[in-house]
Amino acid sequence: MGRLTTHVLDIAAGIPAQGMRIEVQRLAPSTPLGSALTGSDGRCAKALLEGDAFARGQYELAFHVGAYFRERGVVIPDPPFLDVVVVRFGVADGAAHYHVPLLVSPWSYSTYRGS
Numbered sequence: 001m002g003r004l005t006t007h008v009l010d011i012a013a014g015i016p017a018q019g020m021r022i023e024v025q026r027l028a029p030s031t032p033l034g035s036a037l038t039g040s041d042g043r044c045a046k047a048l049l050e051g052d053a054f055a056r057g058q059y060e061l062a063f064h065v066g067a068y069f070r071e072r073g074v075v076i077p078d079p080p081f082l083d084v085v086v087v088r089f090g091v092a093d094g095a096a097h098y099h100v101p102l103l104v105s106p107w108s109y110s111t112y113r114g115s
Contacts, residue, residue, distance in 0.1 A: 002094045003050035006061060007114070008042045012074070012105035016042025020068040024048050027058040027088065055094040061087045061102075069106050076106045085109050 004024070008017035018040050024033040033053065036044040047054075048061070066083035069076050082104070091098055099114035 001051050002054045002091075003047040003097055004054055004059070004091075005047050005097070005099045006038075006044060007099070007101040008038050008063065009101070009103050010042075010068075010072075010105070011103045013072075016040065017068055017102075017104065018042065019071065021064040022048070023062040023064075025060045025062070027060055054091070054098075056091055057094075058088065058090050061089075061100055063087070063102050063104070063109075065104050065106075065109070074106060081107055082109065087111050089113075 006022060008020050010017040017038055020038045021035060022038070022044065023035045025031065026033055033049060036048060039045055063085040065085050066076065066080040085102065085104065087100060087102070089100060100111060101114045103110045
């Protein structure tokens, strides 16, 4: 059964990014699919999408990093350098596990297809 998961690490503080809001959207046609918050380990409690809800196509994850850093009391400019980090990616096999981690600071981010 295919599924989409994520994991967010605050690399500025060296901790999992607890409480970050993530929105999931399918592209073409644009369809919001839901949102989730990361837990104490920087992961969502369940897969963002799985089974029939996860199919071949283009997707977007919107990570609300500016709000996360403000809520942690990190001094960031207004407007923040990074506010919402959008990761667009393609799913070629809806039966596979796609893991899209985000490593983030107030000034940079990195992502990759994990396992």
